[in-house]
Amino acid sequence: xxxxxxxxxxxxxxxxxxxxxxxxxxxxPITPQTEIMHYMARRMVEAGGVMVQAESEVAAINMVYGAxxxxxxxxxxxxxxxxxxxxxxxxxxxxxxxxAVVVNIVRGGPGLxxxxxxxxxxxxxxxxxxxxxxxxxxLAPASVQELYELTVEAFNxxxxxxxxxxILGDGTLGQMMEPVAFRxxxxxxxxxxxxxxxxxxAAERExxxxxxxxxxADDLEALNNRLQEKYQIIRxxxxxxxxxxxxxxxxIVAAFGTCSRICRNVIRDAAALGIHVGLxxxxxxxxxxxxxVVSAADQSSVQAVLTVELNxxxxxxxxxxxxxxxxxxxxxxxxxxxMPTQKEILDKIRSIVGR
Amino acid sequence: MMEEKVFARxxxxxxxxxxxxxxxxxxxxxxxxxxxxxxxxxxETSIGVSPVGCTxxxxxxxxxxxxxxxxxxxxxxxxxxxxxxxxxxxxxxQGDGDLAAIGTAEIVHAAARGEKISTFFxxxxxxxxxxxxxxxxxxxxxxxxxxxFGRSADAQGYPINVSEMLATLQGAVYIERVSVTGVxxxxxxxxxIRKAFYVQQAGLGFSMVEILSTCPTNWGQDPVSALxxxxxxxxxxxxxxxxxxxxxxVKPEWK
Amino acid sequence: xxxxxxxxxxxxxxxxCVSVCPKKIITLKRDTLNSRGxxxxxxxxxxxxxxxxxxxxxxxxxVIEVWKETKRT
Numbered sequence: 001x002x003x004x005x006x007x008x009x010x011x012x013x014x015x016x017x018x019x020x021x022x023x024x025x026x027x028x029p030i031t032p033q034t035e036i037m038h039y040m041a042r043r044m045v046e047a048g049g050v051m052v053q054a055e056s057e058v059a060a061i062n063m064v065y066g067a068x069x070x071x072x073x074x075x076x077x078x079x080x081x082x083x084x085x086x087x088x089x090x091x092x093x094x095x096x097x098x099x100a101v102v103v104n105i106v107r108g109g110p111g112l113x114x115x116x117x118x119x120x121x122x123x124x125x126x127x128x129x130x131x132x133x134x135x136x137x138x139l140a141p142a143s144v145q146e147l148y149e150l151t152v153e154a155f156n157x158x159x160x161x162x163x164x165x166x167i168l169g170d171g172t173l174g175q176m177m178e179p180v181a182f183r184x185x186x187x188x189x190x191x192x193x194x195x196x197x198x199x200x201x202a203a204e205r206e207x208x209x210x211x212x213x214x215x216x217a218d219d220l221e222a223l224n225n226r227l228q229e230k231y232q233i234i235r236x237x238x239x240x241x242x243x244x245x246x247x248x249x250x251x252i253v254a255a256f257g258t259c260s261r262i263c264r265n266v267i268r269d270a271a272a273l274g275i276h277v278g279l280x281x282x283x284x285x286x287x288x289x290x291x292x293v294v295s296a297a298d299q300s301s302v303q304a305v306l307t308v309e310l311n312x313x314x315x316x317x318x319x320x321x322x323x324x325x326x327x328x329x330x331x332x333x334x335x336x337x338x339m340p341t342q343k344e345i346l347d348k349i350r351s352i353v354g355r
Numbered sequence: 356m357m358e359e360k361v362f363a364r365x366x367x368x369x370x371x372x373x374x375x376x377x378x379x380x381x382x383x384x385x386x387x388x389x390x391x392x393x394x395x396x397x398x399e400t401s402i403g404v405s406p407v408g409c410t411x412x413x414x415x416x417x418x419x420x421x422x423x424x425x426x427x428x429x430x431x432x433x434x435x436x437x438x439x440x441x442x443x444x445x446x447x448x449q450g451d452g453d454l455a456a457i458g459t460a461e462i463v464h465a466a467a468r469g470e471k472i473s474t475f476f477x478x479x480x481x482x483x484x485x486x487x488x489x490x491x492x493x494x495x496x497x498x499x500x501x502x503x504f505g506r507s508a509d510a511q512g513y514p515i516n517v518s519e520m521l522a523t524l525q526g527a528v529y530i531e532r533v534s535v536t537g538v539x540x541x542x543x544x545x546x547x548i549r550k551a552f553y554v555q556q557a558g559l560g561f562s563m564v565e566i567l568s569t570c571p572t573n574w575g576q577d578p579v580s581a582l583x584x585x586x587x588x589x590x591x592x593x594x595x596x597x598x599x600x601x602x603x604x605v606k607p608e609w610k
Numbered sequence: 611x612x613x614x615x616x617x618x619x620x621x622x623x624x625x626x627c628v629s630v631c632p633k634k635i636i637t638l639k640r641d642t643l644n645s646r647g648x649x650x651x652x653x654x655x656x657x658x659x660x661x662x663x664x665x666x667x668x669x670x671x672x673v674i675e676v677w678k679e680t681k682r683t
Contacts, residue, residue: 024438050438054431055464062428062461066435069422070402074435092425197420197436199400199443209414211405211423356611362666362676373671377648378624382670538630538664571624578624 004179009144009169010035012180013077013103014043016151019186022073022101023049026063028056028082031115032171033105036077057082061089061102068098069210071196073155077103079171080121081112084129090164091130095212095223099158101151102136103167105174108337116337117171117258122314125168126286133224135231137165137238138285140256144178150283156189157238161230168285170310171337172258234287241289246278246296251349254280254293254307254319259340263308266345273346275353276301285315290322297327304328304352308345311335367393369418376483378578380568381410383535384477387545388446389417395552401444402436404429406453409483413448427458430465433472444555446473452482455491455517462521469526469560473551476517479568480589487573491515494592499573514592518565522598528560529600532593534567536582540595553605562600567593612661614653617673618642621650627665627674633658636665 007015014036017025025044027037037053044051054060060076067074078086083104093100106121108114123129125138137157139150147169154165197208214220245267246252255263260281270277280296282289297305304327307316316331323329332348334340367389375381392398401419405411407426414421424432429447437445454462454476465472481499482488489499489506492514496505506514518532529551533544544566551562567589569581576584616627621644628636628651639652651674653659661678 024435026435052434052438052468055460058428059431059434059461059464062425062431063435063438065424065428066404066422066432067439068435069432070436070439072439088425089428096423197402197422198440199402199420201399207418207420209421209423211412211414211421213411213423357680358612358677359680360675361661361678362663362674364672364675368672372620375670377622377670378626379670382672383668386670386672535668538667541667578626579629582626582629 004181006177007144007180008035008175008177009147010105010174011039012144012148013151013167014039016148017075017101017155018043018047018049019182020073020152020155021188022075022155023047024067024072024074025049025051026054026060026067026074026076028054028060028078030079030082032107032174033077033079033103036103057085058089061086064100065089065093065096065098068093068100069096069197071193071198073159075101075103077105079105079107080109083121083124087130090136091132091134092212093164094130094134094136094227095132096210097162098210099162100164101154101158101167102164103151103169106168106170108335114337115171117310118335118337119170119257119259119310120312120314120335121168122285122309122311125166126288126318134227135286137161137163137234138168139165140168140283140285141173142257142260142281144173144176145180147173148180148182152186156187159191160189161234163230168257170258238284239287239289239291240283241292242281242283243292243296244279244281245276246280248276248299248301249278249296250276250301250303250353252278252280252296252302252305254282254305254315255309256282256285256315259308259310262340262342263345266342266349269342269346270349273350275349275355277349282315288318288322293319293322294326297323302327304330306330306332306348306352308340309333310339365390365393367398367418368416371415373416375409376572378569378571378581379409380479380535381477383541384475384544384566384568385413385416387541387548388448388475391545391548391552392419395549397444397552400442401446402440404433404436404445404447406447406449408450408453410448410450410477411484427453427456428461429453429458430461430470430472430474434465434470437470437472441471444473444552446475448475449477450483451478451480451490451492455515463524466521466527466561466563467524469528471555471558471560473555474563475548476563476565477568478517478565478593479570481570481573483570483573492517494588516593518563518598521563526560527563527599529554529562529603530565530598532565532567532595532598534585534590534595536585550603550605554600554603559603611657612659612679613656613677614659614665615675616651618650619644620671620673621648622646622671623648623650624670626668626670627651630664630668632662632664633660635659
């Protein structure tokens with residue numbers, strides 16, 4: 001029987017990483033995720049690992065790059081402005097094909113913004129905030145339990161595909177406390193890393209180099225082709241989403257993370273008015289669950305799709321692309337740390353269905 | 356009559372020909388580091404970090420495990436590597452733009468933390484790869500592509516003495532500035548490189564060797580005159596010597 | 611007799627070895643071009659070589675190897 005513990009989201013992320021075998025954490029304080037580093041400052045020492053408070057988020061992501069190149073499971077966490085600083089590092093990690101896990105506890109932007117929750121980093125996370133043709137796997141938990149499970153899974157995905165996996169949370173998830181049931185043992189995909197810089201014995205292998213520069217066009221194109229093939233496999237095998245109440249719905253609502261919890265309640269409110277609302281909740285934001293969105297939208301009962309986000313309209317673009325003109329796609333969002341109320345969302349749905 | 360081979364190309368270098376300009380001192384410095392790793396028996400347990408600059412691809416020249424870093428980030432990358440493999444010898448190799456411009460925060464903090472890594476700082480007072488711009492170590496009066504009238508303190512500020520600056524940090528336990536302008540200086544540079552690796556292996560803290568170097572192409576000089584300019588001009592701003600750790604002796608039992 | 615060997619194809623004709631040879635027996639061969647377009651270094655009088663290895667010590671391309679004469683025991 002799994003023990004259930006009441007824990008804060010930020011701390012669960014740290015605990016999950018240690019349980020997943022991560023023994024190297026590099027961070028910098030930024031609200032609203034600093035508790036992750038505080039927890040790690042003790043927990044890593046207890047676990048015999050390393051926690052370094054770096055001089056900046058830039059330094060931290062480069063320490064991640066180095067530790068990953070050296071073959072370790074490694075984590076850094078930050079919030080929106082700090083994640084902006086890390087974009088250079090993300091591009092290098094992608095080009096060098098290194099596994100890494102990064103957590104973004106999103107706050108309001110742009111600029112210094114605010115410290116309240118937001119979802120305004122969707123574009124940055126899924127379309128690539130760094131330079132070049134690359135992708136990161138992006139996971140969007142919607143509960144503290146999911147924070148735990150997806151953080152563990154993130155390390156497996158990162159190792160399996162030799163790339164960065166991002167947990168896109170938000171300030172609500174990071175700060176809230178919910179019960180978490182921890183497994184006795186975590187499912188750890190321990191992949192061999194023969195490419196890592198670990199020192200070597202001449203009898204066993206040649207020296208390894210890790211780099212991302214290819215001066216010859218053909219060589220750089222070969223790298224890009226290799227990356228694109230990898231991403232295609234991930235699109236086929238790693239998409240995750242949840243569908244709630246979608247069969248024969250009048251309106252499909254698409255939402256992720258904290259926002260999806262509000263929308264989930266709206267299903268019940270709408271039902272009381274005789275409106276059948278279904279929810280599609282992407283769990284992987286990249287790869288985006290096109291098929292789940294389409295299968296929900298492509299029903300004769302469905303009048304429209306409504307995307308609800310804590311931003312000015314980001315995931316809605318991917319929803320529109322997926323729906324591809326089948327049905328009208330609407331958007332409702334709030335920014336600045338404000339949350340849409342259930343009533344706001346219901347009012348928007350009512351205006352769509354005309355009752 | 357018998358003969359003994361007294362100088363061979365070190366196995367610490369791969370066989371790839373260096374792409375550097377004729378007379379560029381990068382080649383000398385690469386060789387000294389590679390020779391030292393072999394002589395100390397640490398080639399297989401060393402991991403180097405390449406910078407961005409003329410020597411961006413020195414991971415192709417050193418025969419140990421190598422990781423290339425983003426511009427200026429090598430000390431942070433080296434920190435990550437060393438924290439995973441504390442028993443290995445981790446070094447960074449950086450030019451004056453990489454270390455003293457974009458990478459200033461990273462080198463200061465790696466040194467302040469006393470990270471047990473060794474940095475080889477190649478200072479030639481100019482940016483080579485991007486064709487001759489001013490560096491943080493460019494001398495007052497020196498003509499570069501971005502100081503075409505000669506560097507003026509008013510317009511472009513003053514050069515930075517990195518060794519002296521880092522020597523104020525407690526975690527930086529061994530800092531020496533050397534040059535490679537002649538055989539005697541090259542031998543001293545090699546001693547400094549060896550001492551840096553010993554300091555790291557003894558777990559004492561951060562070590563750095565700043566190596567005054569030439570850039571014949573962008574200085575507009577022939578290689579031999581360029582070496583002389585280091586002696587005559589650069590050394591006035593950047594005196595040779597030990598700024599931290601003169602009391603540390605390289606003990607025989609440290610391998 | 612001490613001697614050196616210079617890998618001509620990899621020499622860039624930088625002249626540093628010329629400048630440090632105490633016996634002044636290294637020059638750049640003005641009548642020769644290697645495949646990369648450089649005048650490689652060459653020795654004018656190998657019998658005068660003392661095997662000091664100054665040339666190899668300063669060579670930035672590590673293309674010089676040195677043999678030193680040893681007395682028979």
